[in-house]
Amino acid sequence: xxxxxxxxxxxxxxxxxxxxxxxxxxxxxxxxxxxxVQHLNEAPKLLLKSFTDNKRPEHQGxxxxxxxxxxxxxxxxxxxxxxxxxxxxxxxxxxGNEKITxxxxxxxxxKP
Amino acid sequence: EAAVTQSPRNKVAVTGGKxxxxxxQTNNHNNMYWYRQDTGHGLRLIHYSYGAGSTEKxxxxxxxxxxxxxxxxxxLILELATPSQTSVYFCASGEDRGNTGQxxxxxxxxxxxx
Numbered sequence: 001x002x003x004x005x006x007x008x009x010x011x012x013x014x015x016x017x018x019x020x021x022x023x024x025x026x027x028x029x030x031x032x033x034x035x036x037v038q039h040l041n042e043a044p045k046l047l048l049k050s051f052t053d054n055k056r057p058e059h060q061g062x063x064x065x066x067x068x069x070x071x072x073x074x075x076x077x078x079x080x081x082x083x084x085x086x087x088x089x090x091x092x093x094x095x096g097n098e099k100i101t102x103x104x105x106x107x108x109x110x111k112p
Numbered sequence: 113e114a115a116v117t118q119s120p121r122n123k124v125a126v127t128g129g130k131x132x133x134x135x136x137q138t139n140n141h142n143n144m145y146w147y148r149q150d151t152g153h154g155l156r157l158i159h160y161s162y163g164a165g166s167t168e169k170x171x172x173x174x175x176x177x178x179x180x181x182x183x184x185x186x187x188l189i190l191e192l193a194t195p196s197q198t199s200v201y202f203c204a205s206g207e208d209r210g211n212t213g214q215x216x217x218x219x220x221x222x223x224x225x226x
Contacts, residue, residue: 009152043202043217089154098143098162100215104154
């Protein structure tokens with residue numbers, strides 16, 4: 001079946017350094033990919049999603065590029081902020097299918 | 113802002129007891145979902161629904177039932193609760209066609225089964 005893999009369970013970085021969270025997927029078809037963010041004691045919220053028009057999705061300084069050749073959708077930010085500390089989920093869905101599958105999540109902690 | 117509300121927010125149940133988690137959405141979305149969140153496993157899909165009267169099995173449906181009596185309401189039912197079902201449960205609603213990816217989550221329901 002379709003699946004999403006996030007290899008890092010915990011990532012700790014110093015403020016101002018670049019962020020990259022890994023996401024790879026397995027799917028029979030070409031899926032849509034998403035990043036969700038969940039701050040402490042809050043509900044998960046959509047951060048950004050892949051597009052098919054070759055535009056790189058960006059939101060709140062984060063961006064991600066869908067690479068079909070490597071089945072990846074890594075999340076990146078050039079300079080981490082303390083407020084970026086949160087749990088990040090990569091997710092996928094297939095066109096015409098309402099099922100949305102999430103990865104195991106990566107907890108990002110930014111230190112001063 | 114989309115609104116999804118869950119009840120109860122906290123529940124302590126005994127092994128073998130029946131538990132019902134309720135979810136209400138005011139977004140008029142056709143699709144609704146139940147996920148459980150566990151450290152190391154992330155969000156795992158239990159059941160989902162395309163609309164009133166429909167329920168579909170997700171990735172981990174064993175031990176759970178779902179009910180969608182109306183557009184607004186979607187319940188998750190544990191007929192015989194077990195300690196392994198101790199978790200945080202999230203309900204979500206979403207627009208038609210999963211490729212939009214825009215799920216609106218409730219605040220979560222923490223269930224402890226003793």
